[in-house]
Amino acid sequence: MDRGRKQYRQYQQYRRRQQYQQYQRFRESSRSQSPRASQRFRRFHWHRRQHLSSGRFSRPRFASLRARCLIVIVVVACFGFAVGLALPYVSPPAARITGEYVATGPVADVLRTLVVNARQSGKGYERDEFGYRQTDDDGNGCDIRDDILARDLHDVRFTVAGGCVVRSGTLEDPYTGRTIAFVRGAQSSTAVQIDHVVALENAWRSGAFRWNRAQRYHFGNDPLNLLAVDGPANEEKGAASAAYWLPTNAEFRCTYVALQVAVKAKYGLSVTPQEREAMAAVLRGCPNQQIPTQQTR
Numbered sequence: 001m002d003r004g005r006k007q008y009r010q011y012q013q014y015r016r017r018q019q020y021q022q023y024q025r026f027r028e029s030s031r032s033q034s035p036r037a038s039q040r041f042r043r044f045h046w047h048r049r050q051h052l053s054s055g056r057f058s059r060p061r062f063a064s065l066r067a068r069c070l071i072v073i074v075v076v077a078c079f080g081f082a083v084g085l086a087l088p089y090v091s092p093p094a095a096r097i098t099g100e101y102v103a104t105g106p107v108a109d110v111l112r113t114l115v116v117n118a119r120q121s122g123k124g125y126e127r128d129e130f131g132y133r134q135t136d137d138d139g140n141g142c143d144i145r146d147d148i149l150a151r152d153l154h155d156v157r158f159t160v161a162g163g164c165v166v167r168s169g170t171l172e173d174p175y176t177g178r179t180i181a182f183v184r185g186a187q188s189s190t191a192v193q194i195d196h197v198v199a200l201e202n203a204w205r206s207g208a209f210r211w212n213r214a215q216r217y218h219f220g221n222d223p224l225n226l227l228a229v230d231g232p233a234n235e236e237k238g239a240a241s242a243a244y245w246l247p248t249n250a251e252f253r254c255t256y257v258a259l260q261v262a263v264k265a266k267y268g269l270s271v272t273p274q275e276r277e278a279m280a281a282v283l284r285g286c287p288n289q290q291i292p293t294q295q296t297r
Contacts, residue, residue: 101280105287107258110265111279117270120205130200130220131213137221140164144221148194152228153182174256175233177249193231196220197256198263201239206269215267224294225263243274246282254286262291 103111133144140147142164150156153169171180171192182192196203200220208216219225237245242260246253257279264271271279283289 101277101284103280103283103287105283105289106291107254107261107289108280108283108287110291111261111271111276111283114261114264114276115268115270116273116276117206118273120270120272121209122201122205124209125201125204127200129204129213129216130208131217132196132200132220135217135221137218144223144226145194148223148226148228149182149192151223153192159184171228171230173230173233173249174227174252175229175237175247175249177251178230180230190231192228193234195227195229195234195237197225197227197259198269199237199239199241202241203267203269206264206271208267208269219267222263224259224266224292227259241272241275242278242282243272244278246278253282254289255292257282258289259292262293265291 135144136142137144138147142150146164146166149166149169150158150164153166153171156169157167159165159167166182166184168181168183171182173180175195180191182188198206200208203219208219211219233247242257247256261279263269
């Protein structure tokens with residue numbers, strides 16, 4: 001700080017000497033000019049010297065100010081560019097900075113009909129309230145898990161020919177895009193899990209807490225809301241809505257969101273503002289996505 005002040009004082013002294021020398025040269029030459037012109041010059045020069053001595057027009061200050069302005073402009077431009085690149089991948093709360101997404105198409109039209117509820121409570125939620133794997137709605141005598149495995153896997157083999165229990169198969173996982181070899185066993189079965197596309201807890205918060213037992217059991221075992229997926233991906237998702245979790249397989253996101261919208265519309269479930277924004281952000285890239293009425297793989 002002291003060094004800067006010293007340099008500034010030296011600069012002011014240097015400028016004063018220059019001005020004084022210029023003024024002396026002018027005085028010598030002004031003898032040949034008219035008195036009126038000489039007076040105007042002296043008045044102008046006096047005011048200029050006063051401004052310089054006060055530091056109002058000091059070049060170091062203006063140079064420093066210009067540099068700071070340029071730095072601010074560059075930083076703001078870089079920040080805006082980074083936000084623009086990252087926006088499609090960030091969570092919707094960050095996306096809200098730029099306003100709501102606008103999506104078009106059949107799924108987006110249904111999304112706009114869903115009730116928006118910012119206050120959702122998970123009080124009283126119990127997974128057993130939905131009776132997963134406790135019913136046989138299609139009456140085929142098979143467990144719903146085996147029904148979904150048989151639907152979503154290929155090269156399926158059963159423990160008994162013509163039976164229900166899936167012994168092995170291959171899954172093209174929609175969430176990660178990986179190919180997973182499924183083999184039934186105490187240690188291997190968890191590699192492929194059955195996911196509720198609209199998580200049970202999310203459904204509870206979105207309105208299922210008002211349902212009777214039969215409605216919850218039907219929801220918990222509805223094939224439209226069930227997918228065979230990679231086990232770790234299912235555990236990572238947990239009870240998260242689309243506002244906080246989407247499949248890492250970007251090619252499946254439109255279908256995933258379409259399934260969630262279809263399920264929520266079918267059962268009259270609500271969405272949060274953040275959830276709706278996240279869904280719209282995905283649907284913006286697939287305006288031709290259709291609403292599924294059933295799942296076939």
